[in-house]
Amino acid sequence: MTKAVQVRGLRKEYPGHVAVDGLDLEIERGEVFALLGPNGAGKTTTVEILEGHRNRTAGEALVLGEDPGTAGRKWRSRLGIVLQTASDAAELTVAETVRHFAKFYADPLDPMEVVEKVGLTEKAGTRVKSLSGGQRRRVDVALGIIGRPELVFLDEPTTGFDPEARRQFWGLIKDLTTEGTTILLTTHYLDEAEALADRVAVIARGRVVAEGTPQTLGGRAGAEATVRWEDERGEHVERTNFPTKVIHELSAGGRELAGLTVTRPTLEDVYLDLIGERK
Structure with a gap:
């Protein structure tokens, strides 16, 4: 079975600007893959090329085994696309819209x-125009999956959601993955990528600068831990690869440590380092 997405040396040029600059990418079937990156990094252009909505300047691309630049209607029917903003038939009910x-x-x-x-x-009997933002987004997903897609593109799916609506939407996406659907997700919410994605790739300046699981991206799993504690002399901070050893030594003889914390770099910390925006 071919991979869901295979990209080699993908390039997209505009007059005076290179939007995608030799990008490589592979997505396995059945996984949730998140693309992260700042605005202007090339995420949207890459996704539009993979959807067959934009021609590439150079490079190779296969989506579900076919070239999206030349694939036909039968191939398109195997995709589900949920855009960041979508227009809908507001006067129709939910059921009427999905049936249509x-x-x-x-x-x-x-x-x-x-x-x-x-x-x-x-x-189901409510007009779409009367739904909340989160409910309308669920309609978008319904329209994206009605054709039994093998691959679903989700572009910033929870932008503007309140925390409760986002969590509910995450549950919906997780349900889709249990059925073997491949999902390509673009998001600016790093907690969303961490909660949903099997693997993530960070795009900066048109290239993939790091790829891995949310837990290992950019060497995160092996990064130094920061141990903080307080004692009679004040607050202390120590960076170490062996936090358990440090804590054992500090607490020798039953010594109590106030405010003891052990932290490693968050996904946000790693992401900001990778895109060159860490303060």
């Missing part, structure tokens, strides 16, 4: 089962 989009596919899922899957059964 189901007609675009030869073998769609049952519309009402999809409505249930995205947690909108109680809103």
Whole structure:
């Protein structure tokens, strides 16, 4: 079985500007892969090329085994795309909207089962214009998965969500992955990438500058720990690769340590280092 996405030397040039500069990427089938990067890094351009919506200047790209630049309608029916902003038929109900989009596919899922899957059964008869932002986003996902896609593109799926709505949406995405759907996620929320992604890649200046699991990205797992504690002489900070040893030595003889904490670099710390914006 081919990988879901295989990219080698991907390049996209505009007059006076290189948006994507020799990017390499591989995504396994069935995994959640997150693309991270600042605005202007090349994320959106890369995703649009993979979706077949933008031509590349150079390089090789295969998505579900086909070149997105030349693949046809049958290939497109194997994709689900959830854009960051989407226009909808606001006057239609949730059920009517999903049924309408189901007609675009030869073998769609049952519309009402999809409505249930995205947690909108109680809103099935409600007009889309009356839904909350989080509920509308669930409609977007319903439309993205109605055609039984093998690969779903999620572009900044929870922008503008309150914390509760984001957590609910994360649960929906996790449910999709249990069914073997491959998901390519772009997000500015690092906690979202850490909660959902099997692997992440950081793009800066049109190139992948680091790739790995959220726990190991940029050497995070092996980075020095910071041990902080307080005693009669004040607050102390020590950076070490062996925090357990330090704590054992400090607490020898039953010595009590106030305010003891052990921390390693967060995903945000590593990300800011990789894109060159760490203060």
